Amino acid sequence: MKRTSILDLARLLSLNPSTISRALNGHPDISDETRERVRTAAATFQYRPNLQARYFRNKNSGLIALILPEMNMFFVPGLMNGVNEALKNSDKSVIIFISDNDPEREKEIIGHCLSWMVEGVLISLSDSTNTLSHLMPLKEAGIPVLLLDKIIESPDFSTLSIDDSDAARLAVTHLTNKGLKAILGIFGHENLIMTRQRMDGFKDALHQSNISFSGYDTLTLNTQDNFEQNLENRLRSTPYDALFVMSDELLMLSLPVIQKLQLYPASLKIVCISDGTLPHRIYPPVTHILHSGFDIGKSGAILLLEMMKGQTITFHKKLSVSLQIAEPNP
Amino acid sequence: MKRTSILDLARLLSLNPSTISRALNGHPDISDETRERVRTAAATFQYRPNLQARYFRNKNSGLIALILPEMNMFFVPGLMNGVNEALKNSDKSVIIFISDNDPEREKEIIGHCLSWMVEGVLISLSDSTNTLSHLMPLKEAGIPVLLLDKIIESPDFSTLSIDDSDAARLAVTHLTNKGLKAILGIFGHENLIMTRQRMDGFKDALHQSNISFSGYDTLTLNTQDNFEQNLENRLRSTPYDALFVMSDELLMLSLPVIQKLQLYPASLKIVCISDGTLPHRIYPPVTHILHSGFDIGKSGAILLLEMMKGQTITFHKKLSVSLQIAEPNP
DNA sequence: AACGTTTGTGCAATCGTTTGTTGTGGATAA
DNA sequence: TTATCCACAACAAACGATTGCACAAACGTT
Numbered sequence: 138m139k140r141t142s143i144l145d146l147a148r149l150l151s152l153n154p155s156t157i158s159r160a161l162n163g164h165p166d167i168s169d170e171t172r173e174r175v176r177t178a179a180a181t182f183q184y185r186p187n188l189q190a191r192y193f194r195n196k197n198s199g200l201i202a203l204i205l206p207e208m209n210m211f212f213v214p215g216l217m218n219g220v221n222e223a224l225k226n227s228d229k230s231v232i233i234f235i236s237d238n239d240p241e242r243e244k245e246i247i248g249h250c251l252s253w254m255v256e257g258v259l260i261s262l263s264d265s266t267n268t269l270s271h272l273m274p275l276k277e278a279g280i281p282v283l284l285l286d287k288i289i290e291s292p293d294f295s296t297l298s299i300d301d302s303d304a305a306r307l308a309v310t311h312l313t314n315k316g317l318k319a320i321l322g323i324f325g326h327e328n329l330i331m332t333r334q335r336m337d338g339f340k341d342a343l344h345q346s347n348i349s350f351s352g353y354d355t356l357t358l359n360t361q362d363n364f365e366q367n368l369e370n371r372l373r374s375t376p377y378d379a380l381f382v383m384s385d386e387l388l389m390l391s392l393p394v395i396q397k398l399q400l401y402p403a404s405l406k407i408v409c410i411s412d413g414t415l416p417h418r419i420y421p422p423v424t425h426i427l428h429s430g431f432d433i434g435k436s437g438a439i440l441l442l443e444m445m446k447g448q449t450i451t452f453h454k455k456l457s458v459s460l461q462i463a464e465p466n467p
Numbered sequence: 468m469k470r471t472s473i474l475d476l477a478r479l480l481s482l483n484p485s486t487i488s489r490a491l492n493g494h495p496d497i498s499d500e501t502r503e504r505v506r507t508a509a510a511t512f513q514y515r516p517n518l519q520a521r522y523f524r525n526k527n528s529g530l531i532a533l534i535l536p537e538m539n540m541f542f543v544p545g546l547m548n549g550v551n552e553a554l555k556n557s558d559k560s561v562i563i564f565i566s567d568n569d570p571e572r573e574k575e576i577i578g579h580c581l582s583w584m585v586e587g588v589l590i591s592l593s594d595s596t597n598t599l600s601h602l603m604p605l606k607e608a609g610i611p612v613l614l615l616d617k618i619i620e621s622p623d624f625s626t627l628s629i630d631d632s633d634a635a636r637l638a639v640t641h642l643t644n645k646g647l648k649a650i651l652g653i654f655g656h657e658n659l660i661m662t663r664q665r666m667d668g669f670k671d672a673l674h675q676s677n678i679s680f681s682g683y684d685t686l687t688l689n690t691q692d693n694f695e696q697n698l699e700n701r702l703r704s705t706p707y708d709a710l711f712v713m714s715d716e717l718l719m720l721s722l723p724v725i726q727k728l729q730l731y732p733a734s735l736k737i738v739c740i741s742d743g744t745l746p747h748r749i750y751p752p753v754t755h756i757l758h759s760g761f762d763i764g765k766s767g768a769i770l771l772l773e774m775m776k777g778q779t780i781t782f783h784k785k786l787s788v789s790l791q792i793a794e795p796n797p
Numbered sequence: 798a799a800c801g802t803t804t805g806t807g808c809a810a811t812c813g814t815t816t817g818t819t820g821t822g823g824a825t826a827a
Numbered sequence: 828t829t830a831t832c833c834a835c836a837a838c839a840a841a842c843g844a845t846t847g848c849a850c851a852a853a854c855g856t857t
Binding site for chain 3: 482483484485486489496497498501520523524525526
């Protein structure tokens with residue numbers, strides 16, 4: 138029942154374990170004949186390297202940690218696909234942790250990463266994390282860290298994200314350019330930096346068009362209690378021209394209300410920031426700023442692999458965003 | 468820059484490494500005084516156990532492999548949340564693999580699991596996998612395997628899923644009970660066992676109600692080419708009363724067509740098999756058979772932990788499904 | 798006072814793999 | 828012939844943590 142080890146093969150072939158190891162790893166010191174003997178023996182006895190032993194000896198782990206605040210339907214699956222795509226031809230495996238948006242848990246997870254000697258960390262911060270101090274042990278251990286999407290900029294850690302305020306500005310400007318003025322902005326939790334930045338872009342775009350911004354023109358999801366009801370009340374009481382929706386999740390939440398009131402597309406335009414899936418599942422398709430989890434995941438993993446090779450300096454990279462217009466030209 | 472090891476602590480406190488190890492692990496042989504000395508030293512020097520070394524020595528890994536055919540928006544995120552929920556108070560970590568629906572890749576992944584000495588495997592099969600022979604090495608190595616959702620029943624491996632044909636039958640019967648007769652069934656890839664079983668349930672329900680089943684009353688997604696157009700043509704040419712949709716993905720794909728033709732809810736009823744998210748984001752909500760990724764993930768992980776403890780016999784467990792009625796009573 | 802028991806710690810081996818160094822026989826060059 | 832070099836393989840140590848066993852000191856028992 139015991140699995141065959143290098144030692145077993147060595148005994149079998151009357152060779153030294155070191156020779157087996159080198160033969161299997163294609164070391165040039167080994168003669169072609171021996172290498173073949175070893176390879177066939179390994180194959181017939183179904184030898185499998187013990188990665189625990191190997192990585193232990195080599196002081197690494199072949200693991201990349203992916204730390205996420207939560208699972209959701211849109212961004213995260215795309216992100217994971219992207220990471221998977223970038224890593225599938227490497228010899229790295231992904232060990233996944235979900236912080237459940239709990240900074241304490243996030244800190245614990247960092248500890249696990251250290252104990253596991255992960256070779257790199259991709260992390261999207263939990264909503265209420267407002268400092269990067271808990272990541273310092275990783276830096277001290279020389280483990281590359283790349284913050285993805287939900288980030289805090291700091292001189293200590295590299296980040297990859299989109300320009301959130303720019304994305305929002307672009308989206309809202311598309312509405313104001315069409316002469317729409319009564320615009321309701323729908324946003325997520327206010328403690329999220331991403332929310333504040335997108336709100337900045339929103340306000341900025343309104344300001345550019347000399348549209349006065351009042352607190353009444355936004356709806357935030359701070360209290361989970363009754364978003365749908367709130368939205369319905371708001372839409373019933375105010376004749377909005379258009380909706381700016383900050384994320385796919387919020388668009389998803391808004392959908393039944395919009396359908397119920399039958400506002401879209403006739404009397405209510407919509408733009409959102411999205412990975413593009415949901416907008417195309419609405420008829421007619423919804424104009425959106427493309428924010429692809431796949432792209433961030435793939436680019437992020439590739440960047441991380443780079444960081445794992447050389448000594449990279451800290452960077453803050455913004456993936457460029459683009460407006461995906463889905464309406465016929467006016 | 469070298470991290471502190473048990474040996475370092477031993478030197479520091481003039482103790483033997485074994486004593487440090489025992490103190491840290493709460494072994495009763497160690498005096499309270501020594502234990503405290505060791506603990507404070509470990510804390511001040513930020514000692515972190517080297518899991519590679521520990522697991523290597525203990526011949527295990529603390530890892531549970533989660534093998535998925537693909538990432539999607541509905542089932543998989545829920546599944547992962549469930550797994551995470553069940554595992555968060557254990558000391559196991561999740562190492563994730565995506566087979567991209569490629570049986571060859573699936574086989575490779577099994578090899579990785581063996582090399583990693585994972586302690587258990589949760590696997591949802593790739594669509595075109597039609598045998599379990601590639602899992603045998605796991606069984607031979609004594610590694611518990613639990614097939615989730617996309618399964619093949621066999622005496623060799625345990626499974627956890629729902630009764631697919633039953634779920635479909637339940638859903639469709641709900642339609643026929645209301646006197647609806649012209650029912651279009653929308654299905655996924657035909658080579659999936661799950662599809663065939665749900666189709667069986669579909670046909671069965673029609674047969675029970677003496678509704679003749681013809682090939683024209685189903686639409687399958689075998690060719691990715693133009694599902695939406697096909698669906699639109701079908702709905703335009705035939706006055707269907709109702710739609711049975713096999714999965715959330717398919718409902719999502721069908722959505723723009725249904726909206727475009729403005730059939731729902733007035734002239735077209737819908738039932739589907741779903742995790743419940745999407746049906747509640749449609750107005751009015753869609754009646755569905757609840758098929759929760761979260762439940763399967765959580766139950767699956769709990770079952771796997773059990774299997775990892777004792778010697779469990781092979782089982783085929785079906786999570787019970789229930790009809791979630793979303794319409795007002797007639 | 799001699800012995801047994803308990804309590805707390807040290808010793809040493811072990812897990813499987815890798816790698817720097819050393820050794821050996823044969824071929825080549827001087 | 829003898830010195831030199833090369834190709835190949837063996838030797839041995841190392842990674843960090845765990846654990847069966849040995850052992851010493853302190854105590855209680857007759």
